[in-house]
Amino acid sequence: MNMEYTRNEAKRKLNHFIENKLISYSKLRNFNYDNQNQLTTSFLSPYISHGILNETEIAIESLKKHSFLKCQKFIEEIFWRIYWRGWLELRPKLWSDYIVTLKKIQNEYKDNDKYIEALQGKTNIECFNDWVNELKEKNYLHNHVRMWFASIWIFTLNLPWQLGAAFFMKYLYDGDSASNTLSWRWVAGIQTIGKHYLAKEWNIKKFTNAKYANIKINETALPIQKDRNYSIISRKFTNPNILENKKLLIFENNLSFEFSDHFNEKFKKVFIVKNNNRKIELSKKVIDLKNNLIEDQINRLSKKSIICDLIDIKEINKINENVYALYPYIGENIDSIKSNDMNQIEFLYRKIDQYSWQFCNKGFFNFKNNIPNIIQKFC
Secondary structure (H helix, E strand, O other): OOOOOHHHHHHHHHHHHHHHHHHHHHHHOOOOOOOHHHHHOOOOOOOHOOOOHHHHHHHHHHHOOHHHHHHHHHHHHHHHHHHEEEHHHOOOHHHHHHHHHHHHHHHHHHHHHHHHHHHOOOOHHHHHHHHHHHHHHHOOOHHHHHHHHHHHHHHHHHOOHHHHHHHHHHHHHOOOOHHHHHHHHHOOOEEEOOOOOHHHHHHHHHHOOOOOOOOOOOOOOOOOOOOOOOOOOOOOOOOOOOOOEEEEOOOOOOHHHHHHHOOOOOOEEEEEEOOOOOOOOOOHHHHHHHHHHHHHHHHHHHHHOOOEEEEEEEHHHHHOOEEEEEEOOOHHHHHHHHHOOOOOEEEEHHHHHHHHHHHOOOOOOHHHHEEEHHHHOOO
């Protein structure tokens, strides 16, 4: 997947997609043809997951050119990220349990032959092996491929979903704690109780234009048994009264500060936070992507006379005063903040999240029904 790591390139890709591909997105989005994904997908997800583009901006630009009915499926897919994040924010224990369980399972499977073969793309399933190599080489997989991949990993190779989710996070340019973790749970059948996703040979054959046929995979497996329920906890996503001349932290998933809800506030100093101290290993290419996107944000802000300092997340405690931070969402950054007792941080939430997350207490259908209301309010 060839990418230039700048907001200018993200905007160019967005405009090109809206002008040339959006109108056929609903019809073609499930197809994964060799070297033709440009015909069916936007390739915007790495920019969205890092906040280079935001969902509101994408919806606004799309609706300038097309009616809501023509944009609806695309906007719904973009807004899945808001839903997954909101769902996890209301059930944060799920993430912490996942991290603990993952470490245990990684130790149990470190010498497992089937697991090692899957990681190396050396199974007896050709399509799966190809997708492993594509993921490592391009750091991207079509969404339909991700579903097939996860289904084969869980139900045919009989490997724990937690390991598959970590494998995706290691290599995906658009890796997102909520979207990735909860999507793997959905395929396994523990996100929506009793409803799992089983890859089918006919489906893979159809949507790869018969590139893969006669695949031997488990098409009759039952959902994974759920180990516990996660109840919604009461949380208030309220912004503090912002005082002038306080410092601001920006993490790698909010890298378009100049287009944020809080850009016009007067901050004493801005820090871009770098976090390489992670419990889920990231590949060098993913780390390089994040560093490039951070550099682009610093360059863009410098042109607006906003000087940013780069700071390691472990050094935040050395800032001997209370600071604000654009909320980085549940995941590795929040984990680092909590583990280092960084109690001097007050979070600033996006307005669209504050409003939308009230609709994340149930399944996506309830959230989807409220997307027109969200668009009307913010677009």
